[in-house]
Amino acid sequence: MGERRMVEPNVEFIEKIKEAGGDFLKNCFQCATCSTVCNLSPAANPFPRKEMIWAQWGLEDRLLGDPDVWLCHQCSDCTTYCPRGARPGDVLAAVRKYAFEKFAFPGFLGKIVGTPSLFPVLLLIPVVLLLAVLAGTGRLYFPQGEVIYSKMFSVATLQYSFITGTTLALLMFVVSISRFRQAMNKNSLQLTHPENKQGFIPALTGTILEIxxxxxxxxxxxxxxxxxxxxxxxxxxxxxxxxAGLGAFYEIVLHTPSPYPLIHPVKILGNLSMIAIIIGLTILVVRRIQGYEKSGNSTYQDKLFLYNLYAVAVTGIFLEIFRLGGIGWLSYSTYFAHLVFIIILLIFAPYSKFAHMVYRFIAILWSRMNGRGEPGALQYEQIVSVEAVGEQVAEGEAVPAAVAKG
Ligand code: SF4
Ligand code: SF4
Structure with a gap:
């Protein structure tokens, strides 16, 4: 018999998870179907069943330090097969959204990115910043003559602004990620398996290949x-x-100013990248519209990232079309909008869906280094007695359906 534990539910946390998309959380009756059908879940301490009860019990610390929340790829297989409609895939997505905001530094920026009603503020910040740069450089007007975007924002101004902005974002990111790592280290007792541990180099190589x-x-x-x-x-x-890097190289090192012809390497790479983004995002958006069951519930941050990246690519294509058409005011307005969307994407990276990739990278690396194990079927020896179910659930152990129902 293990040590007795007093569960202290964080009711506010439960409500936040429900608000963020985990509305059907309370439907879960711990049958473990979700952990069984999840192809990504490790054999020992599988997810997402244990996360469901942690979320029902409001165990905020457990979930914030749980790398498994990030090993989930939101395929919604578990949601499809859940007999109670508890939508475990959506609950994990809601926990990830909560974690972005919780680990964010400074917290108020995380709040702005995570709150739909604060979208106008999110939009206003880059608009004001860009207008201030235009006013400061005496270019608060539509340039005349041939459309050349560096007449609006000089290359040097853009370079310095973006280097400063991304350096600040990187520093904030480092703080957020180190908070996440600390939370995972606190949780390591329940999830690690020393016999599966990998060294840093093999773990890093495996993580990069996986990503x-x-x-x-x-x-x-x-x-x-x-x-x-x-x-x-x-x-x-x-x-x-x-x-962007290649463009800076041509401008600053090779002294070859833009605009470039359509067959220039910078143009070819830029246009192919935008087309890839538009095709990729269109598939994702269409799938979300067509099948809520298959694509999972989208959090506000999911949509914000998706549509913002879309806006970057679409305005990027149009600013080229308008420039070739020689329509000055339309070209410069589109360019301004393009920069607004890029700033939202980059400067708010530590607090948005963009951060998802980095959190997932850190979680996979941590899991490999701590012996979290490869995906696999539940093992027979993981079957535990009915009496032990409560303790095992609290410890994150596997509880096969028959036992849990028993
Ligand atoms: S499949 Fe079973 S354990 Fe998983 S969320 Fe649904 S009811 Fe809960
Ligand atoms: S949504 Fe996540 S937890 Fe559910 S089956 Fe897919 S990867 Fe597994």
Whole structure:
């Protein structure tokens, strides 16, 4: 018999999870079907059944420090098969949303990104910043003559602004991620298996390979098409970042000013990246519209990231079309909007869905280094007695359906 524990539910936390999309949380009766059908769940201490009871009991600390919340790829297989309609995939998504805000530094920015009613404030921040730069450089007007975007914001102004902004965002990110790591370390007693531990280099290599191939998406049986959509979006995004770097190299090092012809390497890379993003995101959006069951419930942050990235790609295509058409005011307005969306994407990275990738990366790395184990079927020896169910649930152990119902 293990040590007795007093569960102190955090009712406010339960309400927040319900508000963030885990509305049907209380329907769960711990049958463990979800853990059985999840192809990504490790054999020992599988998810998401244990997360469901932790969420029902309001065990905030357990969930915030649980790497499994991030190992989930929201394929919704568990939601499809849950006999009680408790939507475990959505509950994990709601916990992730809560974690973004909880770990965010400074917290008020996390709140702005995570609260739909504060969207106007989110939009206003980059608009005011850009207008201030235009006013400060004496360019608060539509430039005349041939459309050249550096007439509006000089290359140097953009470079310095973005370097400063992204450095600040990176520093904030480091604080958020270290809070997350501390929370996981506190939780390690329940989840680690020393015999499976990997060293830093093999763990890092495995994590990078897992992320760049999006291998886990293909293992989520009911939702394989998401792998291609996510890959297109992921590499489109990396392509856009590379385009910005290549553009700076041509401008600053090679002294070759923009605009470039359509067959220039910067243009080719930029256009291919935007097309990849538009195709990838269109698949994701259409799937969300067509099948709530298959795609899972979208949190506000999911939608914000998705539509903002869409806006970056679409305005990027249009600002080129308008420039070629020589329509000055339309080109510069679109360029302004394009920069607003890029700032939202980058500056708010530590608090948005963008952070998802980084949190997942850290969780996978941590899991490998701490012997969290590979996915697999529940083992016979994990079957426990009915009397032990309460304790085992609290410890995050596996409880097969028959026993839990027994
Ligand atoms: S499948 Fe069973 S354990 Fe999982 S959420 Fe549904 S009711 Fe709960
Ligand atoms: S949504 Fe998919 S990956 Fe996440 S717990 Fe459910 S079955 Fe597993």
């Amino acid at each position: 760049v191939t999006h291998k886990k998406f293909s293992e989520c049986g009911d939702n394989t098409v998401r792998q291609y959509a996510h890959l297109l979006t992921f590499y489109g995004f990396i392509g856009l970042a590379a385009t």
